[in-house]
Amino acid sequence: xxxxxxxQLDKRLLDFINEWKGKKxxxxxxxxxxxEIYGFLLxxxxxxxxxxxxxxxxxxYGIITFYHIFKLKKPGKYQISVCMGTAxxxxxxxxxxxxxxxxxxxxxxxxxxxxxxxxxxxxCVGCCGLAxxxxxxxxxxxxxxKGDLPKILGEYGESVLLDKENHV
Amino acid sequence: xxxxxxxxxxxxxxNHKSSHxxxxxxxxxxxxxxxxxxxxxxxxxxxMKEKGxxxxxxxxxxxxxxxxxxxxxxxxxxxxxxxxxxxxxxxxAILIMNEHLTKKRIVNFNTIFMxxxxxxxxxxxx
Amino acid sequence: xxxxxxxxxxxxxxxxxxxxxxxxxxxNDRNLGDKVEVFKSTYIGLxxxxxxxRILPNDTIYKDFEQEDLGEIFEAxxxxxxxxxxxxxxxxxxxxxxxxxxxxxxFKIVLRNVGYLDPENIDEYIRRGGYKAMEKAIFQMKPEEIxxxxxxxxxxxxxxxxxxxxxxxxxxxxxxxxxxxxxxNADEGDPGAYMDRSVLEGDPHSVIEGMIIGGFAVGCKEGxxxxxxxxxxxxxxxxxxxxxxxxxxxxxxxxxxxxxxxDIELRWGAGxxxxxxxxxxxxxxxxxxxxxTPRPPFPSQSGLWKKPTFINNVxxxxxxxxxIEKGSSWFSSIGVGKSKGTKVFAVTGKVKNPGLIEVxxxxxxxxxxxxxxxxxxxxxxxxxxxxxxxxxGVIPEKFLxxxxxxxxxxSIGSMMGSGGLIVMDEDDCMVDVNKFYLQFSVDExxxxxxxxxxxxKQLLDxxxxxxxxxxxxxxxxxxxxxSMAMQKASLCALGQTTPNPVLSALQYFENEYIEHITHKxxxxxKCRDLVQYSIIPEKCIGCGVCAMKCPVKCISGEKxxxxxxxGNKCVKCGxxxxxxxxxxxxxx
Ligand SMILES: Cc1cc2nc3c(=O)[nH]c(=O)nc-3n(C[C@H](O)[C@H](O)[C@H](O)COP(=O)(O)O)c2cc1C
Ligand code: SF4
Ligand code: SF4
Ligand code: SF4
Ligand code: FES
Numbered sequence: 104x105x106x107x108x109x110x111q112l113d114k115r116l117l118d119f120i121n122e123w124k125g126k127k128x129x130x131x132x133x134x135x136x137x138x139e140i141y142g143f144l145l146x147x148x149x150x151x152x153x154x155x156x157x158x159x160x161x162x163x164y165g166i167i168t169f170y171h172i173f174k175l176k177k178p179g180k181y182q183i184s185v186c187m188g189t190a191x192x193x194x195x196x197x198x199x200x201x202x203x204x205x206x207x208x209x210x211x212x213x214x215x216x217x218x219x220x221x222x223x224x225x226x227c228v229g230c231c232g233l234a235x236x237x238x239x240x241x242x243x244x245x246x247x248x249k250g251d252l253p254k255i256l257g258e259y260g261e262s263v264l265l266d267k268e269n270h271v
Numbered sequence: 272x273x274x275x276x277x278x279x280x281x282x283x284x285x286n287h288k289s290s291h292x293x294x295x296x297x298x299x300x301x302x303x304x305x306x307x308x309x310x311x312x313x314x315x316x317x318x319m320k321e322k323g324x325x326x327x328x329x330x331x332x333x334x335x336x337x338x339x340x341x342x343x344x345x346x347x348x349x350x351x352x353x354x355x356x357x358x359x360x361x362x363x364a365i366l367i368m369n370e371h372l373t374k375k376r377i378v379n380f381n382t383i384f385m386x387x388x389x390x391x392x393x394x395x396x397x
Numbered sequence: 398x399x400x401x402x403x404x405x406x407x408x409x410x411x412x413x414x415x416x417x418x419x420x421x422x423x424x425n426d427r428n429l430g431d432k433v434e435v436f437k438s439t440y441i442g443l444x445x446x447x448x449x450x451r452i453l454p455n456d457t458i459y460k461d462f463e464q465e466d467l468g469e470i471f472e473a474x475x476x477x478x479x480x481x482x483x484x485x486x487x488x489x490x491x492x493x494x495x496x497x498x499x500x501x502x503x504f505k506i507v508l509r510n511v512g513y514l515d516p517e518n519i520d521e522y523i524r525r526g527g528y529k530a531m532e533k534a535i536f537q538m539k540p541e542e543i544x545x546x547x548x549x550x551x552x553x554x555x556x557x558x559x560x561x562x563x564x565x566x567x568x569x570x571x572x573x574x575x576x577x578x579x580x581x582n583a584d585e586g587d588p589g590a591y592m593d594r595s596v597l598e599g600d601p602h603s604v605i606e607g608m609i610i611g612g613f614a615v616g617c618k619e620g621x622x623x624x625x626x627x628x629x630x631x632x633x634x635x636x637x638x639x640x641x642x643x644x645x646x647x648x649x650x651x652x653x654x655x656x657x658x659x660d661i662e663l664r665w666g667a668g669x670x671x672x673x674x675x676x677x678x679x680x681x682x683x684x685x686x687x688x689x690t691p692r693p694p695f696p697s698q699s700g701l702w703k704k705p706t707f708i709n710n711v712x713x714x715x716x717x718x719x720x721i722e723k724g725s726s727w728f729s730s731i732g733v734g735k736s737k738g739t740k741v742f743a744v745t746g747k748v749k750n751p752g753l754i755e756v757x758x759x760x761x762x763x764x765x766x767x768x769x770x771x772x773x774x775x776x777x778x779x780x781x782x783x784x785x786x787x788x789x790g791v792i793p794e795k796f797l798x799x800x801x802x803x804x805x806x807x808s809i810g811s812m813m814g815s816g817g818l819i820v821m822d823e824d825d826c827m828v829d830v831n832k833f834y835l836q837f838s839v840d841e842x843x844x845x846x847x848x849x850x851x852x853x854k855q856l857l858d859x860x861x862x863x864x865x866x867x868x869x870x871x872x873x874x875x876x877x878x879x880s881m882a883m884q885k886a887s888l889c890a891l892g893q894t895t896p897n898p899v900l901s902a903l904q905y906f907e908n909e910y911i912e913h914i915t916h917k918x919x920x921x922x923k924c925r926d927l928v929q930y931s932i933i934p935e936k937c938i939g940c941g942v943c944a945m946k947c948p949v950k951c952i953s954g955e956k957x958x959x960x961x962x963x964g965n966k967c968v969k970c971g972x973x974x975x976x977x978x979x980x981x982x983x984x985x
Contacts, residue, residue: 127702128621128664135665147767158684169686169843170667172626188588189819190745190785192833198970205948226670226785226837228627229591229747230302232338232752241629243305245341274646276654277536280528280959287520298512302591302596312717332522333599335512336753339771341954342438345512352402352453357439377436382404384442386501386754386769391509393496395526 111142112151120155130158132167134173143174179214179221181240181259200224201234202249202266206256209223219259291328293348295328298334298341300334306341307360309330314364324372340383354384401433401474404442405449415464416448423471433475435835440750442501449485458485458500491759492731493738497679502764504731505755506739507715511599517633519641519885528647530718534610535655541808543721544570550725552717552735555836556582556673556710557785557814558890559803565707568697570615572705577617578904580701580708581608581661582678583624583631586670587786588837590817592741593711593752598633600715601638605661607709607717609648610660615707620661623678626668635663635698670841672785674889689844689889710815716803721883733759736802740813746782746820747774756801763797766820774894777822781905785814787834787841788894790901810901813896826923827906828913831899832860838895849892853884864924868914873903922984925969928985934959936981942974943982 119136123129133156137148144167154158167173183203187196200222204210207220214221230236233245244255274282285304293316299308308331315329337343340357346367347353356367358381370376420435441458450459452474459470462483465513473480489497492504502663505511511924514521522528534543548563581604596604597706608620624632630638639661642648650658664682671677677687679701700706716738720728727735736758742765745751749771756765762782766772766944774778781791783799799805803813807902816932821830835857844850856879859872880896887893903910912918919927932943932952937959944952944960951967954960959981 122324126662128682128684131667131681132665135667135865162685165686166667166684170669172668189786189817189833190589190751193746193819193821193825193830201948201970225627225668227588227590228301229339229585229594230305231589231591231743232303232743233305233341234751236305245302245305272644274644274651274654276646277532279653280523280532281519283523284526287524289524289756296513300595301628329514331517332514333467333511333516334595334753335572336508336595336751336755337440338752339750353691377434377696379436382436382438384438384439386440386442387503387505387515388498388500389511390498390505392497392524394506394509395529 109228112148116140120152131165131170133167134163138173142175148219152265166186177214177218178223180219181221182238183220183222184225184238185211185222186226186228186229186234186236186238187224188231188234190227191236192232194234196235199237199247199252202252220256260264289328292326293346293372294328294330295344295346295367296330296332297344297360298333298335298337299331302334302338303341303343308342311335311342311344311359311361311364314361318365318368319372322368322373324368327372334385336386337383343383345385348372349373351375351377353385354386357383398452400671403433403435403474404438404441404451404453405435405448406438406444406451407448408444408446410437410439414719416450416467418468419464420450420471423468427475427722429475438773442484443768446772446900456500459483460485462816487879489757491733492757494727494730499674502755502756502760502768505597505738505966506731506755507603507712507721507741508599508755510603511595516598516599516601517637519602519638519645519876520819522600526600526722527718528606530721531609531647531916532653535613535657538721540570540614540616543610546725547614547717547720548725550728551732551735552713552728553736553803553869554710554722555712555716555740555815557788557812559813562709562713565697565709566611566615567694569705569707572698574705576704578616578701578704578706579608579612579615579620579680580678580706580715581620581622582673582675582679582708582710582775583622583628584666584673585625585628585711585815585843586673587817589745589819590743590786590815591825592743592753594628596715596741598634599627601631601635601881603715603718604711604933605635605638605642607714608897609659610716610717611707611709612658618658618660620659621682621701622663623672623682624663624665626665632663632665639663669843670837671843671889671891674785674891677889679706686843689842689891691888712816716915717951729980731757733802735804739818740801742818743962744770744818747777747822747825748772748820749774757801758802758905761791761798761800762775764816765801766797769787770820773820773822775822777824780821780823780825781827782821783811783819783830783898784817785812785835785894785897788812788890789814789817790823790897790898791830792901793905812897824921824923826867826919826921827902827909828860828864828919829921830901831925832857832864834898835860835895838891842891842895846886846888846892849888849895850885852879852887852980853892853895855879856883856899860899863910863913864919865915865926866913866916866924868910870911871913871916875911876903882900917984922969922971922974928969928971929964930962930969930974931964931970931983931985932960932962933981933983935985936979937977938979938981940979942976942978946976948972952957953985 173245236245297312343357345355366378486499552562553559553689669687672681672687674689681687696706741755754964839853842849922928939957
C-alpha cells in the first residue's frame with residue numbers, strides 16, 4: 104500500500120523533496136510545492152510528505168490549518184480570488200463578490216457544481232492602485248466594474264453564464 | 272561569466288556601456304502587467320523588429336509608481352526629452368512607434384512626466 | 398535655440414483646455430510650429446488646483462499664473478527667457494542635499510532604480526553603480542565602521558516599529574557565537590500597501606546588496622528573505638537576481654575574491670498576516686505555526702534556530718547601499734527630527750492619482766495627497782487618511798499640515814507603519830471602516846493569547862451591533878475598556894494595536910459613532926441596516942433607469958409615472974440612488 108502511494112507521487116514533488124530534504128526551513132516550502140502540483144492538500148499526500156521528511160502528521164496538519172493559503176478542499180478548476188484589502192474594500196470589492204454570487208450562484212469559499220470555478224477572498228495582492236482587483240487562474244484584473252464580470256468569465260469559456268444572463 | 276574580483280565591477284561599468292541610441296522602457300510590475308503591460312511589450316517587440324528599429328532598446332522595468340495611468344512606458348531618445356506615456360493601448364503604441372521612435376515627433380496623446388528626476392544616477396555617480 | 402517642448406497640465410481637461418488652446422494658437426499665429434511644440438499632459442509630476450506648464454529641454458515649471466499672463470510666458474519661452482514670478486522651484490528644507498529634485502516634492506532613494514532599470518538584468522544594476530557600496534564595505538571598511546555609519550545615519554526600521562537599524566545590527570554583532578542569521582522581512586501583510594512589492598519587483602538587487610552589507614557587518618554567512626507567496630512575480634525576479642549575483646561572484650563563496658562567504662535564500666510565507674511579526678516570522682521559517690513568542694529573549698539573542706538573528710524590512714534594506722556610498726551625514730541631512738531619510742508610501746483609496754511615492758520625512762500629508770497624488774477623486778470632500786494599516790489610526794483634516802514622521806504620527810494616535818496611506822472621502826463611513834479593520838485583525842489573530850483572541854471578537858461584535866442599529870451609548874465605554882485591556886495584555890503588537898483604528902475614530906469622529914448609536918443613521922449609506930431608500934413621487938419622472946439598475950428588481954412603476962421601491966425586497970445596494978439623474982431617490 105505504502106509503496107503504491109509513493110509510486111503515485113508526482114515526480115516533480117519527489118525531486119523537490121529530495122532537493123530540499125537537508126535544507127533548513129523546508130517544511131512550508133514543500134507543502135507549497137504539494138499544493139502547486141495537486142491544487143490542494145489531500146490527506147494521503149500529507150501522510151506521504153510526513154513519512155518522507157520525517158515530520159509527524161499532526162505537525163503537518165498544525166501548519167496546514169494555521170496558514171490561510173493551504174487548502175484542504177479541492178478548489179475549482181479556475182480559482183477566483185477577489186481582493187478585500189483596504190483599498191479594494193473602499194472601492195467596492197464587496198460589490199464584486201455579490202455580483203459573482205449573482206452570476207455563478209456561489210458564495211465565498213464555494214465551488215460551482217461543475218467544479219469549474221471557486222471563489223475566495225484574499226487580502227491585498229499588491230495592486231491597490233488598480234482597486235478593485237481580482238485574480239483568476241493567476242491573471243490579475245484591475246479597475247473592475249460589475250459589468251465587466253460576464254465578459255471576463257467568458258474568457259474562461261463560461262457559456263452557461265451567458266445563458267443565465269439571458270434568463271434574467 | 273567568470274566570477275568577479277575586486278575592481279572588476281568598476282571595469283565592467285567602464286567597458287559595458289549601452290550602444291543603443293535610445294530606449295523604450297515599459298512598466299511591468301504586477302500592476303503594470305495586470306493593466307495590460309505585457310501585451311504592449313509584445314506588441315513593441317514584434318513591431319520594432321518589423322520596422323527595423325533595432326538601435327532602440329526595448330526593456331521592462333518595475334512599477335514607476337504611476338498606477339493611475341497603467342500601462343505606461345518611457346521613451347528616451349538621444350537629443351530629446353524623456354517622455355512618459357500613460358494609459359497606452361495598442362493604438363497609442365503604434366503611434367508612438369511610427370511618430371516618436373521613427374520620426375522623433377512626440378505623440379500628443381497621454382503624455383506624462385517622469386514624476387521625479389533620476390536621482391539614482393546622481394547618488395552613484397562615479 | 399533648441400526645439401522647445403511645452404507641456405500643459407490642466408486640472409480638469411474635460412472642462413477647460415484654455416491654456417493649451419491659447420498656446421497652440423500662439424504657435425500657429427507666429428508660424429513657430431517647427432520650433433515650439435505644445436502638448437497636453439495628463440500628469441506633470443505635481444498637481445494643483447490650477448494649470449501647470451512645464452517646458453523642456455531646460456525643464457522650467459510655471460504655476461499659479463493667470464490666463465492673462467500667458468502672453469508674457471509665451472514670449473519668454475520663444476525667446477529663451479524665464480518669467481521668474483511664476484517659476485516653480487522647491488527649495489526643500491527637508492532634503493537639502495545636492496541630489497535633491499527641485500522640480501518635485503518627491504525624493505527617491507529607495508526607489509532610485511525602480512522604473513529605470515530592467516530588474517531581471519544584473520548588468521544594468523551594476524552599470525548604474527550597483528554593488529559599488531558592497532565592494533566599498535567589504536574592502537575598505539571594518540564591520541564596526543559600517544555599523545557606526547548605519548547608526549549615525551539615523552536610519553530607522555521601515556517595517557513599522559521604527560527601531561534604529563544600526564543599533565539592531567550592533568546588538569546582534571555583539572552576541573557571542575559563530576552562527577548568526579540575517580533576515581529580510583518581505584511579508585508585507587498590510588492590506589492596501591505594496592511598497593515592498595514594488596521594490597522587490599523593480600530593483601531586487603538593491604535589497605540583496607543591502608543584505609550582503611548587513612551580513613558582512615554583523616558576521617553572518619546565511620540570510621533569508623521571507624516573502625509573501627501572494628507575490629509570484631517578486632519571487633521570480635528575486636530568484637533570478639540571486640542566481641545572477643551568484644554567477645557574478647557577488648554572492649556565495651569568496652565574494653569578489655575576498656574571504657567573505659555569504660548566501661541568501663528565499664522562504665515563502667503562506668498567507669498569515671501575523672507572520673510579519675518577527676518572532677512569528679522566524680517560527681514560520683522554521684516550519685512551525687506562526688505564533689509570536691514573548692520577548693525577551695530578543696531575536697538578537699535567540700532568533701532563528703535559537704541563533705542571534707536580525708530582521709529588517711525590505712525598504713530598510715534598500716536604504717543601506719546609498720548610506721554606505723554617500724555616508725551617514727549625507728543621509729541624516731535629509732528628513733526632520735529623529736526621522737531621517739525618506740519614506741515610500743502607497744497612496745490609495747479615494748485619490749485621483751493613486752500610486753507609489755517616496756518623499757523626505759517631514760513632508761506634510763497635504764503635500765502628499767494634494768500636490769503629488771492629485772487630491773480627492775471626483776472632487777469630493779476629504780474625510781480622513783489611515784496610516785499604519787490595521788494597527789494604525791485615522792487622521793482627520795485638521796492634521797493635514799502636520800509633518801509625516803515617526804514621532805508626529807504617533808502623537809496624533811496613528812503610526813508610520815509600513816507605508817500604506819489610505820485616503821477616505823465623505824462617502825466612507827468611519828464605523829464601517831473600523832468594522833473592516835477589526836474583521837481583518839480578528840481573522841488574522843493567531844489565537845494564542847486571550848486578550849487578542851477574545852477582546853478582538855468582542856470589539857467586532859460591539860461595532861457590528863452598532864452598525865446594525867442596535868447600539869447603545871454604553872457600548873462606547875465598553876469599547877474603551879476592551880481596548881485598554883487588549884493594549885496592555887496582548888502578547889504581540891497585533892493584539893496591542895488592533896484597537897487603534899477604533900480609538901482614533903472615537904477621538905476624531907465621535908459624532909459619527911453617536912449618529913449611528915442614538916439616531917440609528919449612517920449618513921454615507923455604507924451601513925446598510927441603517928438606511929432606507931425611497932422615491933420622491935414629485936421628482937420622479939418615471940424614466941425607469943433605477944428599475945433597470947436594481948439587482949433585485951424591486952422597483953416598479955409604469956413608464957412616465959412615479960416609481961415605487963419595495964422596501965421589503967430592497968437590499969440597500971444604493972444602485973438606484975447613484976443612477977437617478979433627477980435626484981428623485983432619497984436616502985434616509
Ligand atoms: C502583526 C505584525 C505584522 C507585521 N508585518 C510586517 C510586515 O509585513 N513587513 C515588515 O517589514 N514588518 C512587519 N512587522 C514589523 C516586524 O515585526 C519588524 O518590526 C520589522 O520587520 C523589523 O524591521 P525594520 O526594523 O527594518 O522595520 C509586523 C509586525 C507585527 C506586529
Ligand atoms: S496578540 Fe493576537 S496575534 Fe499576537 S500572540 Fe496574542 S493572539 Fe496571537
Ligand atoms: S437600493 Fe439597491 S436593492 Fe434597493 S431599490 Fe435601490 S437598487 Fe434596488
Ligand atoms: S431613475 Fe429617478 S426619475 Fe427615473 S424612474 Fe427611477 S426614481 Fe424615477
Ligand atoms: S487592497 Fe486590493 S490589491 Fe491591495
